[in-house]
Amino acid sequence: QKEVEQNSGPLSVPEGAIASLNCTYSDRGSQSFFWYRQYSGKSPELIMFIYSNGDKEDGRFTAQLNKASQYVSLLIRDSQPSDSATYLCAVMNSGYSTLTFGKGTMLLVSP
Amino acid sequence: DADVTQTPRNRITKTGKRIMLECSQTKGHDRMYWYRQDPGLGLQLIYYSFDVKDINKGEISDGYSVSRQAQAKFSLSLESAIPNQTALYFCATSDSGGPSDTQYFGPGTRLTVL
Numbered sequence: 001q002k003e004v005e006q007n008s009g010p011l012s013v014p015e016g017a018i019a020s021l022n023c024t025y026s027d028r029g030s031q032s033f034f035w036y037r038q039y040s041g042k043s044p045e046l047i048m049f050i051y052s053n054g055d056k057e058d059g060r061f062t063a064q065l066n067k068a069s070q071y072v073s074l075l076i077r078d079s080q081p082s083d084s085a086t087y088l089c090a091v092m093n094s095g096y097s098t099l100t101f102g103k104g105t106m107l108l109v110s111p
Numbered sequence: 112d113a114d115v116t117q118t119p120r121n122r123i124t125k126t127g128k129r130i131m132l133e134c135s136q137t138k139g140h141d142r143m144y145w146y147r148q149d150p151g152l153g154l155q156l157i158y159y160s161f162d163v164k165d166i167n168k169g170e171i172s173d174g175y176s177v178s179r180q181a182q183a184k185f186s187l188s189l190e191s192a193i194p195n196q197t198a199l200y201f202c203a204t205s206d207s208g209g210p211s212d213t214q215y216f217g218p219g220t221r222l223t224v225l
Binding site for chain 2: 042
């Protein structure tokens with residue numbers, strides 16, 4: 001059973017702070033990792049993906065991957081109230097077939 | 112216009128009824144997926160299709176069936192709806208695989224089974 005674990009939260013940060021969201025996965029053969037943002041009652045939207053060890057930056061977002069530790073994280077710099085949402089970590093299964101999603105971490109950014 | 116559309120957006124039905132949820136996409140993607148989402152349980156894969164002739168069960172396919180009518184259309188059916196199928200259902204599409212194969216989601220269908 002492939003598992004993707006996320007802390008359900010809520011993670012509360014003040015506006016302007018850095019939010020750090022974490023995800024661990026069980027399938028050592030996984031190659032690609034995705035972060036989605038989901039507002040309540042809405043569909044998931046892709047933030048970014050990463051498949052090489054290290055950091056990948058896109059605007060205020062940085063994804064970090066450590067395959068040896070089976071750990072992926074998302075940093076959000078200068079957090080805004082509009083970033084308040086649930087963040088879903090998704091792991092692409094071996095063979096580039098389907099995604100396994102974590103249950104998501106709720107982020108609350110207070111003004 | 113949205114790239115991935117789902118109909119209906121909301122549906123209330125009764126136990127035992129047959130219901131079909133439809134998904135259409137204009138992205139030209141080969142791969143299509145159906146998920147359900149329950150509060151606190153994340154997204155669970157029901158069925159997926161990598162092309163018109165390819166249908167695969169996901170982790171929670173019992174009680175569901177699908178039809179891939181064309182590259183752009185993928186329908187999900189509940190043959191005899193039961194209350195624990197009350198959930199938010201999402202259709203998604205992706206291109207043809209590889210490490211950056213990103214899934215794009217439709218707006219969702221909120222289904223209530225009484």
